[in-house]
Structures are given as C-alpha cells and as structure tokens.
Amino acid sequence: MTKIIAPKGTKDLFQPEILKWQFLEARIRQFFSRFLYQEIRTPIFEHSELFQKGTGSETEVVQKEMYTFRDKANRSITLRPENTPSVVRAIMENNLLTEIFPARFFYIGPMFRYDKPQKGRFRQFHQFGVEIFGETSAEVDAELIFSAFGFLNEVNLEDIEIHINSVGCPQCRPGFLPELQAAAQKQQNELCPDCQRKTSTNPLRIFDCKKQQCIDISNQFPKITDYLCQDCHDHFQVVQRTLSTFEVPFTPNPRLVRGLDYYTRTVFEITSGQLGAQDALLGGGRYDHLFQELGGKNIPATGFAAGIERIILHLDKIPETKTSIIFIAYQNAAMKTEAIKLSASLRKKGLAVFMDYNDRNIKKQFKKSDRVGAAFTFILGEDEIANQSISVKNMKTTEQTQIKREDLDQWLRKHM
Ligand code: HAM
Numbered sequence: 001m002t003k004i005i006a007p008k009g010t011k012d013l014f015q016p017e018i019l020k021w022q023f024l025e026a027r028i029r030q031f032f033s034r035f036l037y038q039e040i041r042t043p044i045f046e047h048s049e050l051f052q053k054g055t056g057s058e059t060e061v062v063q064k065e066m067y068t069f070r071d072k073a074n075r076s077i078t079l080r081p082e083n084t085p086s087v088v089r090a091i092m093e094n095n096l097l098t099e100i101f102p103a104r105f106f107y108i109g110p111m112f113r114y115d116k117p118q119k120g121r122f123r124q125f126h127q128f129g130v131e132i133f134g135e136t137s138a139e140v141d142a143e144l145i146f147s148a149f150g151f152l153n154e155v156n157l158e159d160i161e162i163h164i165n166s167v168g169c170p171q172c173r174p175g176f177l178p179e180l181q182a183a184a185q186k187q188q189n190e191l192c193p194d195c196q197r198k199t200s201t202n203p204l205r206i207f208d209c210k211k212q213q214c215i216d217i218s219n220q221f222p223k224i225t226d227y228l229c230q231d232c233h234d235h236f237q238v239v240q241r242t243l244s245t246f247e248v249p250f251t252p253n254p255r256l257v258r259g260l261d262y263y264t265r266t267v268f269e270i271t272s273g274q275l276g277a278q279d280a281l282l283g284g285g286r287y288d289h290l291f292q293e294l295g296g297k298n299i300p301a302t303g304f305a306a307g308i309e310r311i312i313l314h315l316d317k318i319p320e321t322k323t324s325i326i327f328i329a330y331q332n333a334a335m336k337t338e339a340i341k342l343s344a345s346l347r348k349k350g351l352a353v354f355m356d357y358n359d360r361n362i363k364k365q366f367k368k369s370d371r372v373g374a375a376f377t378f379i380l381g382e383d384e385i386a387n388q389s390i391s392v393k394n395m396k397t398t399e400q401t402q403i404k405r406e407d408l409d410q411w412l413r414k415h416m
Contacts, residue, residue: 009115009123023318024155024311025108028128031151032106035143037130040105042086044112048076054085054294056261058202065113079112082260084287084303085294087131092296103133108308120278120310129284129305133291136300138235141266141286142242148270148282148304149248157314159273160281163253164243166236167204168228169264170289176227177203183221190217207257215255223254235265262287266302275310282306324376324416327369327395328355329362331381339380342390351416369395376415 006012013021029039048068055062067079080086087105090096097103108128115121130147132140145162152160168176184191184199184206191199195206195214206218228236243250250268258267267285275281284304291299326346330339339355346353356368362379369377379391390408393400403411 007123009117011122017312020312020315020318021308024308024315025128027155028106028108028151031154032130032147035104035130035147036102037104037106038100040087040090040107041109042080042083042090042107044110045077045079046086046089048078050085050089050294051078051081054088054262054290055082058205059259059261060205060208061113061259065115067112067114081113082111082305083107083109083127083129084131084260084262084305085290088290088294088296088301091133092291092294097133097299102135104130106130118278120275120307120313122309126308127305128308129303131301131303133299133301135302136288138238138266139242141239141302142246142248144284144302144304145243145250145268146246146248148284148306152270152281152311155311155315157272157281157311161271161273162248162250162268163256163271164239164250164266164268165253165256166225166228166232166239166265167257167263167267167285168224168232172227172229172232173224176222176224179222179227180204180224184218187217204257205259207255208259218255224257225252225254232265239266258283258285262290262293264288268304272310272314274314278310280307281310281314323352325352325354325372325374326416327365327372327374327377328353329365329369329377329379330355331362331379333359335380335382335385338385342378342380349412351412366393
C-alpha cells in the first residue's frame with residue numbers, strides 16, 4: 001500500500017519548533033493588547049464571492065491560488081486565502097462597529113493559497129494580522145507600521161527593512177493608470193508573458209513581478225507618487241513625518257503596490273534580508289473602500305498581516321520556560337491506587353506530573369523518570385504508606401529524602 005503523506009505545501013508541527021509558535025502567539029496577544037486590539041476569530045471557509053469581491057477578481061490570489069470547491073448544496077466555498085475580507089464581513093454582519101470602540105482587531109490562524117511551495121512559502125500557512133476600523137488619520141497608518149516594526153524588534157528579528165508607498169485613491173489613480181499602461185505597452189514585448197497579459201488587464205500588478213527583466217523595465221515606468229491628488233499627497237507626507245517621530249526607519253519604494261486590489265493610500269511591507277525570494281515578513285496598508293465594496297457603509301480601514309512561518313524561520317532562540325515535572329513511582333501494585341490519588345492531588349495543585357501505570361520495578365520507573373526529564377521522583381513504598389510519608393529523589397543530585405505527608409505543601413512551595 002502506498003503511504004499516506006501530508007499534502008504538498010503543508011507541514012506538521014511538534015516540539016521543539018512548536019515551542020516557538022507558542023512563544024510567538026503569546027507575544028502577539030501581549031504586545032497588541034498595548035494598542036487596544038481585541039481578538040477576532042472568523043471561519044476558515046467563506047462564500048467564494050467574498051474573496052472575489054474583496055481580495056479582487058484580478059489578483060493572482062483569486063485568479064490562481066484559491067482552494068475553491070462546491071459543497072453538498074452546490075454553494076461555491078473557498079478556504080480563506082487571507083483574512084481581511086472575512087474580518088470586514090464579520091464586523092458588518094455582527095454590527096461590531098456600534099458595539100466596540102476602538103474597533104481594532106487582531107487574529108492568528110491558517111490561510112490557504114495554492115502557491116508553488118518553497119522556503120517560506122506554503123499552501124497552508126499562518127498569519128497574524130491586525131485591522132483598524134473607523135480611524136482615518138495618517139498618524140494611525142504610522143502607528144500601525146510602528147507596531148509591526150516594534151513587534152518584530154520585540155521578538156529580536158534583525159536585518160529587516162520597511163518599504164512604504166502610497167497607491168493613491170479612486171480620485172487620483174485614474175490619472176496614473178493610463179500613463180502606466182502606455183509605458184508598459186511601449187515595452188510590452190520585453191516583458192514576461194504574465195506581465196504582457198497584465199498590461200491590458202491590470203498594469204499595476206506588473207510591479208509585483210519578481211522577474212529581473214520586468215523589474216528593470218518597470219523601474220523606468222511612471223511613479224504613482226507623482227500622480228497623487230493633494231489629499232493623498234498630504235496623507236503620505238504625514239505618514240512619513242510621523243514614522244520619523246516614532247523613530248521608525250523606512251524606505252519609500254514607488255514600486256510597492258501590493259498584490260491585493262483593495263488598497264488606497266498607504267501601503268507597506270517589511271522584508272527580511274535572510275529569506276531569499278520570499279522575503280516579505282508582513283504587509284498591509286489602508287483600505288478605505290472595502291466596506292463599501294462589500295455592501296457596507298463608508299468605513300475607513302487600515303491593517304497588516306504577517307507570515308508566521310517566515311517569522312519562525314528567523315527566530316533562533318526563545319526564552320526557556322521549563323516546567324518542573326514530578327514523576328510518581330510506586331513499589332508494587334498494592335500502592336498503585338495511593339500513587340494515582342497522589343498524582344491527582346498534585347495535578348489539581350497545577351503541577352506537571354507523570355506516572356507509569358504498568359507495575360514495573362522501581363529501577364525501570366527511575367529510567368522512565370529520567371526520560372521524561374523529571375526534576376523529582378516521588379516514591380511510594382510499603383514504608384511510606386505505613387508512616388504517611390513520601391520519599392523524594394532529586395533527579396539531578398540523586399539525593400533522596402523523606403517528607404511527611406503533612407509537610408508536602410510546604411515542601412512543594414519551596415521546591416516547585
Ligand atoms: P499578503 O501580503 O498577501 O497580505 O500576506 C501577508 C503575509 O503573509 C506575507 O507578507 C507573507 O509573510 C505571508 N504569506 C503570504 N502568502 C504566503 C504563503 N504562501 N506561505 C507563507 N507565508 C505567506 C494579506 O494577506 C493582507 N490581508 C494583509 C492586510 C491586512 N492588509 C490589510 N490588512
């Protein structure tokens with residue numbers, strides 16, 4: 001029989017790597033609560049229409065990468081490729097904007113894209129992200145970037161760069177797009193086949209191409225920042241000024257347009273010098289029109305999402321959080337019930353306890369105690385039962401002492 005293995009682009013997580021995940025998730029919750037974000041959890045699958053409308057039907061994500069299928073009632077369902085449209089849907093559907101202030105949310109969870117797997121790129125990957133609703137000011141965009149940068153610093157990520165740009169708004173973008181298209185058409189034959197197609201469908205997406213020939217050509221294209229309307233121009237200036245106030249280093253990058261269609265004004269990405277081709281650790285920006293595009297009111301919004309696998313690739317050492325384990329050994333089957341009772345009472349006190357229920361001899365139980373890395377082995381034998389005590393072996397020093405049952409709590413307070 002052929003072995004069943006995990007689908008391509010997915011991975012199993014277990015120790016020691018999973019300790020990094022737990023560390024990161026705990027830090028995310030801690031760190032972003034300083035900015036008053038509340039957690040939101042949305043379903044892993046949604047109606048496909050949400051992403052077609054929200055993420056944008058012309059984007060690579062929607063065109064090529066979605067896991068879409070029909071359910072038994074013939075509805076088109078998609079495993080979420082990103083969470084921003086889902087969060088907007090959830091907020092509209094549950095009327096959260098009237099209930100929660102500030103309307104700031106964070107999430108952690110799996111996303112799905114049928115991408116070509118490689119280092120730092122998976123088909124099931126995980127993002128943490130934050131979304132802010134109802135806050136229009138440019139300073140908020142800067143604060144968002146400050147928080148993203150601050151978080152990466154907090155978990156000691158080095159060698160990172162922040163790129164920012166403005167992609168304008170529906171007022172100024174129409175002035176830019178024909179100029180961009182004209183420039184692209186002039187050099188169409190030198191672009192890769194994919195970018196040749198984008199020339200007529202969505203020329204902005206040419207800037208997403210990673211092929212050197214297309215990068216060299218598009219570097220000569222007109223820059224969107226030269227076409228911004230006064231409001232978008234001023235907004236972008238304030239973002240940059242406030243980033244300096246926050247002491248966040250950044251590089252304006254006129255090529256940065258992001259691969260999703262909903263952005264307006266500020267966009268940004270944080271890249272790593274250590275990741276190779278998949279260098280984006282996180283990305284985001286303002287999306288003031290997504291609510292309306294999904295049938296809601298006019299609610300400004302801004303946010304970002306980070307790839308957890310990519311951050312984990314960077315995390316070398318995490319602080320050790322060692323729990324002391326107690327192993328309970330018993331001399332023979334007659335003491336088993338007492339041993340089980342002792343394990344239950346210790347676990348109720350919040351301690352990490354392990355025992356082997358197979359009536360093995362004490363020597364073998366000590367071996368097991370060593371294998372689980374116990375700090376102490378508690379031994380229950382005939383003597384201990386008779387005189388209401390426990391023998392305690394310190395597994396590091398091998399020193400053995402006896403404690404009275406009535407003194408157990410005091411001993412635990414001192415040693416655990
Ligand atoms: P995105 O740039 O598509 O933005 O994804 C954000 C991050 O997810 C990327 O920077 C990368 O670290 C990670 N990522 C994306 N695809 C993969 C993959 N196949 N394997 C591993 N990691 C991956 C968004 O998703 C937007 N929703 C961000 C946002 C939130 N904008 C506003 N609010």
